[in-house]
Amino acid sequence: MYIHIHELARKTDITVRTLRYYDSIGLFKPSSKTEGGHRLYTEEDLKKLQQIQFLKNMGYALKNIQEMLSDPSWNWEQSLRKQLDYIVEEQQRLKSMELSVREMLHSLVLEQGDQHEAIEKLIQLSRPKAAKLKSLKEDLFSQDELGLWEKLPRMQGNDPHSLEWIALLGQLKSHMHESPGCDKVQNIIRRMMEKQQEDFGGQDDFLNKLWDARKSTETSDELGFYPLEPELLDYMEAAYDIFISNESEQNDEY
Structure with a gap:
């Protein structure tokens, strides 16, 4: 039994535009098409799409996901460990950004909204x-x-x-x-x-x-x-x- 692209989009909360994009880059192609050229998908296609979204939510790029799902010899453990290292580094980077933004907001309070003065003082404060x-x-x-x-x-x-x-x-x-x-x-x-x-x-x-x-x-x-x-x-x-x-x-x- 085939699933129409709009039905697939509804079931997965993925837009039709995104599904068409996945098709264009070869990441996720329909199993069949109607005579009018409408994309049709199977239950297996649905499972694959869910895998794609699962890996995407873990931070993998679409190019990497394509390789992961198409290469039978893919080293999943090594890949996951590298991804975990990347995520930890990103968390640290984002935490640093969060603190900088918070510091800037607080500095604006002290400087009566003068962003130039706030920035100058925070630059001074950041010297090693x-x-x-x-x-x-x-x-x-x-x-x-x-x-x-x-x-x-x-x-x-x-x-x-x-x-x-x-x-x-x-x-x-x-x-x-x-x-x-x-x-x-x-x-x-x-x-x-x-x-x-x-x-x-x-x-x-x-x-x-x-x-x-x-x-x-x-x-x-x-x-x-x-x-x-x-x-x-x-x-x-x-x-x-x-x-x-x-x-x-x-x-x-x-």
Whole structure:
């Protein structure tokens, strides 16, 4: 019993156009044709088409699939191992691309949508410095403090912690034209202080070292921190000082 090309397309969710293309390249030809030239397929053809789609979903190119299905001596184990290696490499490449795209999105938040500034800073951030980074971290921080390093927000992160820090810094930067003591800025600083307490409560020495490192353009670059303008850091410091002073005054009143 023959199956018409449209029926085959319906059963396999493959378009008629694709089936015609497979025919044109010799990958999948119909078993017969009507007098009018319409393609007709058998149940065996259907099984072969399913094999083609199965292998295609595994990432094989159509040319390779044609060889695999037509060569009786094809080494399937060797071929599958090579394909597995390729897939693992592709996963790593795509993961790297994912992190780069995520990093760019987060950088745009900090740079107020300025894509040129974001790209320039990410290029600076990507400069190789792994060996020096490890040595510098060990010089600046104790072993216990190095354990806290993993809690720092990451530009490539997709966790709520990193995303909130990026958003807070972006908000702070957007208000730099206002007084660091204004309510909007002080509310941002309040949330930053809350997050510091949540993640690093009782670790004042670590936070002070971290801030000193961040304030130094050279040290910040060597540690792989996202480049922040000195003006933003000075503004943040002034806002923090005002917040702490206000909190101290309120406590004295009680």
